[in-house]
Amino acid sequence: MPHTRSLLAAVAAVGIGALVAPALAAPIDSIDLSSPGTQQDFTDSFGALYSLTATQPAGSGVFLPFVRIQNSGNEQGYNSGDTKNTMDDINLPGNSSYVLAMNNVVDDSNRFLLTLDYNEPGNKGKSSVYLEDLMIVISTDANKVGPAGSANNGTWTPQSIPISPGDVVAYHMTNALNPGDSNAFRIHLDADANQANGNGGSGTADLNVIIPLLPNLQSLLDANHYAYIYSRFSGAQAGYEEWSSFEKIPPNAGGGVPVPEPAALGILAVGLVALVGGRRK
Numbered sequence: 608m609p610h611t612r613s614l615l616a617a618v619a620a621v622g623i624g625a626l627v628a629p630a631l632a633a634p635i636d637s638i639d640l641s642s643p644g645t646q647q648d649f650t651d652s653f654g655a656l657y658s659l660t661a662t663q664p665a666g667s668g669v670f671l672p673f674v675r676i677q678n679s680g681n682e683q684g685y686n687s688g689d690t691k692n693t694m695d696d697i698n699l700p701g702n703s704s705y706v707l708a709m710n711n712v713v714d715d716s717n718r719f720l721l722t723l724d725y726n727e728p729g730n731k732g733k734s735s736v737y738l739e740d741l742m743i744v745i746s747t748d749a750n751k752v753g754p755a756g757s758a759n760n761g762t763w764t765p766q767s768i769p770i771s772p773g774d775v776v777a778y779h780m781t782n783a784l785n786p787g788d789s790n791a792f793r794i795h796l797d798a799d800a801n802q803a804n805g806n807g808g809s810g811t812a813d814l815n816v817i818i819p820l821l822p823n824l825q826s827l828l829d830a831n832h833y834a835y836i837y838s839r840f841s842g843a844q845a846g847y848e849e850w851s852s853f854e855k856i857p858p859n860a861g862g863g864v865p866v867p868e869p870a871a872l873g874i875l876a877v878g879l880v881a882l883v884g885g886r887r888k
Contacts, residue, residue, distance in 0.1 A: 636791065636792045636793075637792070637793055637794075637795050638793065638794050638795065639795045640657065640658075640659045640794055640795065640796060640814065641735065641796055641797035641800045649792070649794070651780065651790065651792065652781060652790045653781075653818075653819075654819050655816060655818040655819070656815075656817040657794055657814060657815075658814070658815045658817075659796075659815075660722070660812050660813060660814060660815045664811070665722075665724045665811050665812040665851075670724050670812065670851050671700065671702060671703040671704075671851060672699060672700070672724070672849035672850055672851050673699075673703065673704065673706075673707055673850060673852055674686040674687075674705060674836065674838075674849065674850050675847050675848070676694065676695045676696055676697065676838070676849075677695060677697045677758070677843075677846070677847035678757055678758045678763070679845045680763075680841070680843060681757070681840070681841050682695045682757075682839070682840050682843045682848065683695055683740070683756060683763075683765075683766070683767075683840070684696040684837070685751070685767075685768050685836060685838070686706075686707060686836060686850075687705060687751055687835075688750050688752075689750070689752045689753075692752055692753055692755055693753055693754075693756070694753075694754065694755070694766075695756040695758045696756075697758075697847060706749065706833065707834040707852060707854075708830050708832070709827055709830075709832040709833065710828050710829050710830050710832075710855075711854050712834055712852050712853065712854055712855075713820055713828055714853055714855075717819065717820045717822075717828075718817055718818060718819050719743060719816075719817070719836075719853075720815070720817055720852065721815070721816040721818070721836065721851070721852055721853075722814070722816075722850070722851045722852075723738070723812070723813055723814040723815075723838075723848065723849075723850055724811070724812045724813060724849050724850075724851070725796060725798070725813050725814075725840075725846065725847075725848040725849075726848065726849070727798065727845075727846035728844050728845070728846055733799075733844045734797055734798040734844075735795065735796070735800075735842055736795075736797075736843055736844075736848070737793050737795055737796075737841045738780075738793060738796070738838065739839045739840060739841050740765065740767070740780055740838060741778070741779075741780040741838050741839075742768065742776065742778065742837045742838075743776070743779075743818065743834055743835070743836055744768050744770065744774050744775065744776055744835045744837070745774065745777050745827050745832050745833070745834055745835075746773070746774045746775075746833055746835060747771075747773060747831055747832055747833070748771050748774075748833065751768060751769055751771075754766060765839060768835050768837045777818075777824055778818050793841075796813055796814060798811075812851075834852075836850060836852070
């Protein structure tokens with residue numbers, strides 16, 4: 608699996624400090640998951656599945672995010688308790704938690720189950736956004752901080768989580784910043800084009816991501832290792848983007864929106880069609 612090898616090479620090359628973005632070196636393929644009339648899902652070379660969703664509701668008190676980021680144009684961030692000094696992070700709802708202990712956020716099939724709810728303005732033509740980067744880092748550090756983002760008077764650059772000694776990059780979405788990677792892609796989402804949404808993504812989850820954990824990293828599934836999920840978006844219109852995760856013991860017995868299996872999504876769709884057909888008789 609070529610992308611797996613590139614991950615291991617990235618871990619070896621990172622060392623200490625923030626990852627440095629190289630010059631653009633690969634063509635980028637925009638995967639259009641913006642509406643039901645386009646592509647419905649996409650699997651990358653690592654085996655991570657990105658799929659369009661319209662799970663409802665996903666508003667405050669239901670969708671408990673582990674990270675919220677907000678900025679106009681480009682925005683980026685990861686789960687940290689310090690929202691004043693960590694990229695473009697903004698405060699979480701009071702019943703949410705940024706702490707993702709590894710023994711709590713991987714399901715019984717050893718997968719990360721992530722759901723994105725983006726909340727760009729619902730005005731026509733202003734609800735499109737691109738997911739440019741997604742990375743998972745496993746660390747013994749319980750609360751990473753920094754570097755400051757553009758919302759904190761810093762200059763925005765494609766940067767990612769500060770890497771500490773012993774940290775492991777468990778997943779990195781192949782993007783145009785990976786030199787020589789011919790599988791570079793980004794995900795396009797547009798709530799206005801999705802008839803199940805139509806309100807800038809607000810109140811409805813928009814994207815499910817299922818990421819398998821490498822077998823050699825399963826020894827890190829304990830309470831002393833923590834997952835950090837970094838994401839970067841472009842084209843933002845000043846609304847915030849938030850991620851929720853599967854959790855075996857959700858914060859305050861709440862938890863994020865459960866991510867259904869792709870097969871279950873199909874069964875649900877068939878059931879809804881049958882229900883509508885039954886009502887028309």
